Amino acid sequence: MTSDALLVCQISDLHIKPPGRLSYRQVDCAAMLGRCVQEILRLRQRPDLVIATGDLVDFGRPEEYAHLRQLLAPLPMPVYLIPGNHDERDALREAFPDHPYLRQWPPFVQYVIEDWPLRIVALDTLIPGQGSGELCDQRLAWLERALAAQPAKPTLVIMHHPPFPTLIGHMDKQGLRGSEGLAKVIARHAQVERVLCGHIHRPIQVRFGGTLASTCPSPAHQVALDLTPDAASAFTMEPPGFQLHGWRKEFGVVSHTAFIGDFAGPFPFRENGKLID
Ligand SMILES: [Fe+2]
Ligand SMILES: [Fe+2]
Numbered sequence: 001m002t003s004d005a006l007l008v009c010q011i012s013d014l015h016i017k018p019p020g021r022l023s024y025r026q027v028d029c030a031a032m033l034g035r036c037v038q039e040i041l042r043l044r045q046r047p048d049l050v051i052a053t054g055d056l057v058d059f060g061r062p063e064e065y066a067h068l069r070q071l072l073a074p075l076p077m078p079v080y081l082i083p084g085n086h087d088e089r090d091a092l093r094e095a096f097p098d099h100p101y102l103r104q105w106p107p108f109v110q111y112v113i114e115d116w117p118l119r120i121v122a123l124d125t126l127i128p129g130q131g132s133g134e135l136c137d138q139r140l141a142w143l144e145r146a147l148a149a150q151p152a153k154p155t156l157v158i159m160h161h162p163p164f165p166t167l168i169g170h171m172d173k174q175g176l177r178g179s180e181g182l183a184k185v186i187a188r189h190a191q192v193e194r195v196l197c198g199h200i201h202r203p204i205q206v207r208f209g210g211t212l213a214s215t216c217p218s219p220a221h222q223v224a225l226d227l228t229p230d231a232a233s234a235f236t237m238e239p240p241g242f243q244l245h246g247w248r249k250e251f252g253v254v255s256h257t258a259f260i261g262d263f264a265g266p267f268p269f270r271e272n273g274k275l276i277d
Contacts, residue, residue, distance in 0.1 A: 001116065003117050003249070004249040005248050006048050006049075008049055008050075008244070008246075009051070009243070010053060010158075010196055010216045010243040010244075011040075011050060011219060012053040012054065012055070012199075012216040013219075014029060014052065014068065014218070015029045015055055015218070016067050017029060017064055017067070018061070018063045018064055019067055023058055023220065024221075027221045028220075029221075032220040033071050034071055035240075036219035037072070040242070043244075043258075047077060048077060049078045051080045051082075051122075051156075051196065052081050053160055053199075053216060054083055054084025054086075054160030055086040056092065057087060059086065060086060060091055060092075065091055065094075065095030065096070069095055080101065080122065081096065081102065082124065084160035085133060085160065085161070089109055089128075108126075109124045110124045110143075112146050112149075114150075118153075118155065118247050119155040119156070121146050121155055124159075125160050131174035135179070137178075137181070139178075140181045144188075147188075147189040147191070151191055152191065153191060154247065156194050156196055156245070157186065159195065160199050161174075161175070161197065162176065162200060162206075162213060163182050164208055168200070169231040171200055182209065185209070186210065192209070192210075193211065193252050194212055194214065194245065194255070196214060196216070196243075197213060197215045198216055198218075201215075201217060202238075203215060203216060203217050214243075214255065216257075217240060218240060219241070219260060221235040224236045240259070240261070241260055242257075242260070244258060
């Protein structure tokens, strides 16, 4: 990291269960997160920090968070956690006593990280026991104050539920209450470079509040691509992934999606300076 550049890795929807248990009796989310961590460690450019945008575990249980801790332990850089609808705030805080930012504004897990040239403002969209999310007036007022405190510092807002429709019917039914209010707050603060979300288990980008909002693939299962109101609630084992958000002071954030798997290459385009025919 310099004061002019930063590389942020986003992982999302890890859905970790206790050791030996498969999600939906199908997916070994722990093994797939392990592979994701290895891929992050093998990147040619090591990220300065990792953000994990919710659904960290599958049922919010202490033994799941203990397993998550083990799986994230090989990452040498700071990892910032936020809850999703599968998480439980107190169990999350108790499992990560060495992550003091989780206690900035109880009972919510909303926080600001000031340690980097990009400011990180994390929102808590959780409604305990429900799949849908919410940003109530209290949480939005906190965001307004947080953004007003540093209007000139480029900022990433991170949250679990995306504040936009995805066209995937069963996901849109468990949407986010308060997204109109969020759009108004974001639109008042031009320093917001991105609104980075999870929950949808696939990469999506939408214009939102005068900036770009997006979701991230999961390192495990993906939500099936079916853009209909009555889309079945289903997942697929498409290539898993994570995202890299590179920031440069001159032009802002550039976002990439990285897929996890055994792929052939890289192969050269050119030989002796000429395109290979
Ligand atoms: Fe999820
Ligand atoms: Fe979710």
